[in-house]
Amino acid sequence: MSNNPNSQPSSVLRTDTFDCVRCGLTVTTHAPDGGRRHHCPSCLHSRHVTDRVAGGPSDCRARMNPIAIAVLRTGDWTVVHRCTRCRELAAGPVSGDDNQLVLMRMAVRPLAQPPFPLEAFGDI
Numbered sequence: 001m002s003n004n005p006n007s008q009p010s011s012v013l014r015t016d017t018f019d020c021v022r023c024g025l026t027v028t029t030h031a032p033d034g035g036r037r038h039h040c041p042s043c044l045h046s047r048h049v050t051d052r053v054a055g056g057p058s059d060c061r062a063r064m065n066p067i068a069i070a071v072l073r074t075g076d077w078t079v080v081h082r083c084t085r086c087r088e089l090a091a092g093p094v095s096g097d098d099n100q101l102v103l104m105r106m107a108v109r110p111l112a113q114p115p116f117p118l119e120a121f122g123d124i
């Protein structure tokens with residue numbers, strides 16, 4: 001909140017929001033549970049802005065699709081993203097207000113679409 005006409009344009013301050021590359025939702029980077037958000041809570045898509053291999057920012061900036069759920073040893077869920085351009089993988093923690101329907105759909109996908117016939121288990 002500054003009306004100071006001499007204030008610098010926002011080149012120094014980092015913004016606290018980003019626009020989702022897929023659904024356009026304006027997302028605040030601060031999650032309600034205190035963490036830092038890396039993906040959209042509505043569609044769970046992300047953007048490739050961090051270079052996980054070299055460290056630091058990435059200039060790829062392509063869309064990252066959520067492809068899987070991973071469960072940490074602590075029981076926390078992690079969303080695995082894959083970049084649509086360079087295929088780099090990234091993982092980020094699930095936030096409390098992430099879309100539970102999308103999360104569940106991803107979590108059960110391997111069970112709903114097994115790559116082998118379930119009959120192989122026989123009659124149990």
Ligand SMILES: [Zn+2]
Pocket residue numbers: 020021022023024025040041042043044045
């Ligand atoms: Zn979104």
Ligand SMILES: [Zn+2]
Pocket residue numbers: 048060061062083084085086087088
């Ligand atoms: Zn990328």
